[in-house]
Amino acid sequence: xxxxxxxxxxxxxxxxxxxxxxxVLYIDRQFIHEVTSPxxxxxxEQRGVSLFRPSQTxxxxxxxxxxxxxxxxxxxxxxxxxxxxxxxNCEKNNIxxxxxxxxxNGIVHVVGPELGYTxxxxxxxxxxxxTSTHGAFGSVAFGVGTSEIEMVFASQCxxxxxxxxxxxxxxxxxxxxxxxKDVILYILSKLTASxxxxxxxxxxxxxxxxxxxxxxxTVCNMSIELGARGGIxxxxxxxxxxxxxxxxxPQGDAFTKAVAFWKTLKSDSDAIFDTxxxxxxxxxxxxxxxxxxxxxxxxxxxxxxxxxxxxxAGKETYSKALEYMxxxxxxxxxxxxxxxxxxxxxxxxxxxxxxxxxSIVKGRKKADNIYMYIVPGSKLVEKQAIAEGxxxxxxxxxxxxxxxxxxxxxxxNEDKVPKGKYCVSxxxxxxxxxxxxxxxxxxVSPLTAAAVAITGKITDPxxxx
Amino acid sequence: MxxxxxxxxxxxxxxxxxxxxDTDQIIPARFLKATSKDGFGxxxxxxxxxxxxxxxxxxxxxNDKKYAGSILVAGKNFGCGxxxxxxxxxxxxxGFRVVVSSFFADIFKNNAMNNGILPVQISDSFLLExxxxxxxxxxxxxxxxxxxxxxxxxxxxxxxGFEINSYKKQCLINGYDDVDYLLSQKEAIxxxxxxxxxxxxxx
Ligand code: SF4
Numbered sequence: 029x030x031x032x033x034x035x036x037x038x039x040x041x042x043x044x045x046x047x048x049x050x051x052v053l054y055i056d057r058q059f060i061h062e063v064t065s066p067x068x069x070x071x072x073e074q075r076g077v078s079l080f081r082p083s084q085t086x087x088x089x090x091x092x093x094x095x096x097x098x099x100x101x102x103x104x105x106x107x108x109x110x111x112x113x114x115x116x117n118c119e120k121n122n123i124x125x126x127x128x129x130x131x132x133n134g135i136v137h138v139v140g141p142e143l144g145y146t147x148x149x150x151x152x153x154x155x156x157x158x159t160s161t162h163g164a165f166g167s168v169a170f171g172v173g174t175s176e177i178e179m180v181f182a183s184q185c186x187x188x189x190x191x192x193x194x195x196x197x198x199x200x201x202x203x204x205x206x207x208x209k210d211v212i213l214y215i216l217s218k219l220t221a222s223x224x225x226x227x228x229x230x231x232x233x234x235x236x237x238x239x240x241x242x243x244x245x246t247v248c249n250m251s252i253e254l255g256a257r258g259g260i261x262x263x264x265x266x267x268x269x270x271x272x273x274x275x276x277x278p279q280g281d282a283f284t285k286a287v288a289f290w291k292t293l294k295s296d297s298d299a300i301f302d303t304x305x306x307x308x309x310x311x312x313x314x315x316x317x318x319x320x321x322x323x324x325x326x327x328x329x330x331x332x333x334x335x336x337x338x339x340x341a342g343k344e345t346y347s348k349a350l351e352y353m354x355x356x357x358x359x360x361x362x363x364x365x366x367x368x369x370x371x372x373x374x375x376x377x378x379x380x381x382x383x384x385x386x387s388i389v390k391g392r393k394k395a396d397n398i399y400m401y402i403v404p405g406s407k408l409v410e411k412q413a414i415a416e417g418x419x420x421x422x423x424x425x426x427x428x429x430x431x432x433x434x435x436x437x438x439x440x441n442e443d444k445v446p447k448g449k450y451c452v453s454x455x456x457x458x459x460x461x462x463x464x465x466x467x468x469x470x471x472v473s474p475l476t477a478a479a480v481a482i483t484g485k486i487t488d489p490x491x492x493x
Numbered sequence: 494m495x496x497x498x499x500x501x502x503x504x505x506x507x508x509x510x511x512x513x514x515d516t517d518q519i520i521p522a523r524f525l526k527a528t529s530k531d532g533f534g535x536x537x538x539x540x541x542x543x544x545x546x547x548x549x550x551x552x553x554x555x556n557d558k559k560y561a562g563s564i565l566v567a568g569k570n571f572g573c574g575x576x577x578x579x580x581x582x583x584x585x586x587x588g589f590r591v592v593v594s595s596f597f598a599d600i601f602k603n604n605a606m607n608n609g610i611l612p613v614q615i616s617d618s619f620l621l622e623x624x625x626x627x628x629x630x631x632x633x634x635x636x637x638x639x640x641x642x643x644x645x646x647x648x649x650x651x652x653x654g655f656e657i658n659s660y661k662k663q664c665l666i667n668g669y670d671d672v673d674y675l676l677s678q679k680e681a682i683x684x685x686x687x688x689x690x691x692x693x694x695x696x
Contacts, residue, residue: 043678043685049660052678054685064577066528077676092526106526113528157576157600171600173578175607175671183675185682189658191599221513222570225599255573257599321513321573341617345512345568438522438575447545459517459574461540 030296032193033262034228037168037293041151043185050187056150058085058180059136060123062092062114063440064155068177069117081184082122086145089114089127090135091156092440095403095430098128107441121181134406134432137161137374141245142408144274148263148290153180158374158456159258160251164244165271166263166293168228171252191257192226192302195295197233200309205490207384208243209376209454209473211235212250213315213325215307221323224256227303230295231261235309241270242380249375250456253322262294314489317458317471318361319349324458328476328488331360352460353468354448364486366470368451369400370463371477372430373437376454377405379412381474386418388478388492389425395484401428401443403435427481439464452480497609499665502591502637503647505562507554508627509538514567515574516601520583522575533579534586555587559631566593566623566635571612572601581608591637593644595620606661607671613637613644619653622646639665 031039043052060068065087072079079085092107102108111128118125126132132143137158140146148166153159155177162169172186179186198211216223229251236244244261251259268287271277278286313327326332334357338346350357371377371385382402394400402422404410410432413419422429436443437455439462445451447466454477458469472480475489482492524536541553549556565584571594572580581604584592590610595617597605605612615623626633626646634647639662645652663669675682 043681046660049658052675052681054682063525067530067578070529071672075672075676077672080679080682110526110528155576155578157574171576173576173581173600173604173607175578175604179672179675182672183679183682184686185675185678187660187671187675188603221573222596222598225570225573225596255570255598321515341569341621342512344510348511438517440522440525457515457517457574459515461521462517465521465523465540465545 029300030298032295032299032301033166033230033293034168034193034260035299037149037151037166038190041168046187050189052185053151053188054185055153055180056084057145057152058177059140059152059154059159060085060087060177061136061156062089062110064174065177066110066113066117067174068181069121071178072181075182077182079121079123079181084184085123085180087114087118087123087125088133088136088139090432091434091438093128093433094441095433095435095443098431131407134408135374135377135434137249138378138405138409141165141241142274142406144271144277147271147277147286148267148293153186157252158249160256161245161249161374163248163251163258163260164241165267166260166290168258168260170258191228194224194227194229194256195301195304196229196231197304197306198231198235198309199233199306200235201238202235202309202312205314205475205493206312207473207475208239208246210312210315212247213317213322213471214312216250216253216323217315217325218307219254219305219323221253221321222255223323224251224254227256229254229256229259230301231259233306236261237264240380241266242378245378246375250322253456263290314473314476316361316476316486317469318353318355319346320352320458320460321349322456322458322471324349325471328486329362331358332356334358361486362488365397365484366452366480366486367397367399367449368445369398369477369481370403370436370451370453370455371474372403372405372435373455374405375456376474377403377409379409381454382409382413382418383416384474385478386421388475388489389427389481390421392425392482394426394481397484398481400481401430403430404432406432425481436463438462439467452477498668499590499609499611499639501639502563503634504564505560505632506564506566506593506623506627506635507560507562508566508624509554510568510624512568513570513573516572516577516580517574519572519580520577525577525579530582532586533583534588537583537587563589564591564593564635564637565589566620566627569594569596569617569620571597572605573598576600576604578604578608581605581610585610593620593623606665609665611637611639611665613655615644615653615655622651
């Protein structure tokens with residue numbers, strides 16, 4: 029029987045298998061950030077153990093940092109201390125650290141790929157659930173908890189049960205104005221926020237193959253929103269072209285050799301998945317969410333499902349979600365007035381996302397009722413945007429262009445959406461209070477966010493294309 | 494570090510009849526600025542427990558004096574979303590040792606067990622039975638028997654088995670810790686690194 033891509037990468041990293049238990053899985057690369065790592069360093073210290081392979085861990089400060097005036101000391105004391113602690117821990121343990129203002133600083137899942145740390149065939153972990161992003165390169169990448177970070181520090185391994193395998197095929201051609209964000213929101217609306225739990229998902233099909241690397245990352249990024257451990261896409265010419273010349277990717281002969289190996293990384297034609305789904309690209313439209321989990325999504329032109337379509341056990345939770353959002357069952361959201369717009373995060377804070385926003389707001393002004401900011405995913409994204417003059421386009425439209433970080437994706441810093449306000453967001457989670465206590469999040473693609481910016485209301489981006 | 498050993502637990506329960514409870518609700522991001530593991534219990538379910546003036550919301554089960562115990566019972570897909578282990582620390586710090594649901598998110602499940610909390614996954618129908626039982630009688634007790642992998646509503650005698658892999662079970666029963674295990678494997682790990690060969694350009 030053939031093997032899936034996931035099997036090939038996973039199996040080649042299994043050192044041993046505990047009877048009736050998890051595998052000892054070798055981790056090629058780990059990323060850490062300020063929020064989930066301090067307790068792992070403390071744990072290690074308490075054991076009197078030193079870091080096993082410091083060169084295989086890289087650190088960046090991203091979750092708990094301001095997105096303006098990054099050259100100044102962090103004002104908020106607890107945040108300043110947390111970031112300082114990461115710096116000290118890295119220095120003490122010989123870990124490469126990209127602090128605030130460093131040219132390689134940014135959101136961990138934006139930085140890894142753009143610097144060439146993320147490579148096909150690798151195992152990667154980070155104390156952040158969106159580590160699934162890196163699977164776009166054909167690596168097995170998944171989020172872990174702090175205890176597991178400590179395991180990697182101590183042994184470069186973790187103990188993991190092997191997930192089941194799911195294949196999601198999207199065939200056909202995406203329509204105009206339909207992006208990879210819409211693809212994953214569509215899949216989520218079909219499979220729900222727990223539809224992938226226990227699985228690792230391989231995405232395939234002509235619509236996936238046609239996506240750029242950045243667009244593929246958006247799809248894999250939100251695999252975790254399905255409850256899956258991660259997503260993976262077989263590496264191909266698009267992948268190799270993206271990696272060529274990246275700072276920490278193999279260079280010259282080593283690159284040629286690497287490509288030869290990477291080409292072997294695909295599912296065998298007779299490989300068996302535990303579950304498979306197939307979708308048609310032409311069925312997908314610009315999408316948005318109306319509830320408080322990312323599975324509660326619909327096509328932008330549709331109405332919110334009525335209560336009689338929800339199974340009885342879920343009715344209470346469903347009503348609670350709509351009440352929180354201030355929406356009624358059966359309501360249409362097109363034309364509804366919005367308050368905030370956030371463009372950024374490891375889902376849609378890359379240069380192509382910023383270009384898409386610019387393509388609509390260029391030469392236009394944002395609506396008066398909208399407060400909007402764009403937070404680039406990394407220093408490199410920021411630099412590139414400025415080089416292309418995107419910052420000027422945003423400014424002229426009345427949109428703030430900030431400095432890199434996670435920002436309103438999780439609102440640990442000052443970038444909070446006030447209670448009761450609607451925020452149209454290109455991030456990945458619309459949980460209650462995710463963007464600040466009482467905030468109401470509507471997840472969309474960058475194109476849709478840009479269309480809403482101009483009209484001030486929920487608007488189909490295709491009106492601008 | 495080795496954890497307290499997990500023995501049989503007999504307790505009343507605290508029911509939260511909501512599905513898809515994500516870790517942002519269990520512990521909101523603004524409380525993740527601490528660099529130690531202590532004290533998260535105070536902010537467990539913060540935004541469901543307190544209003545914006547920091548007054549307890551009486552109707553929320555954690556504030557409702559009639560509920561007590563070390564077993565939390567919640568709707569399906571518990572612990573989805575962010576991988577923050579702070580969620581498990583908050584649950585443990587508050588005093589829960591068991592979380593019962595009909596479905597758990599993967600990362601939360603690992604985080605819970607790594608902190609000596611037992612996630613007990615049962616059928617939708619048995620979960621409903623527990624919710625109904627507590628509604629009828631808040632003093633009704635549940636027994637969770639890890640050794641025999643069985644959960645029982647004491648009063649009615651109704652019970653159901655639950656799954657847990659035997660390694661994790663032994664860890665919980667004996668208070669073992671994964672890091673200790675991995676440290677004992679260093680020789681094998683070193684050997685693996687040496688034998689991987691040239692195709693891995695990952696340095
Ligand atoms: S941008 Fe959001 S999802 Fe991505 S790493 Fe930061 S907090 Fe997590």
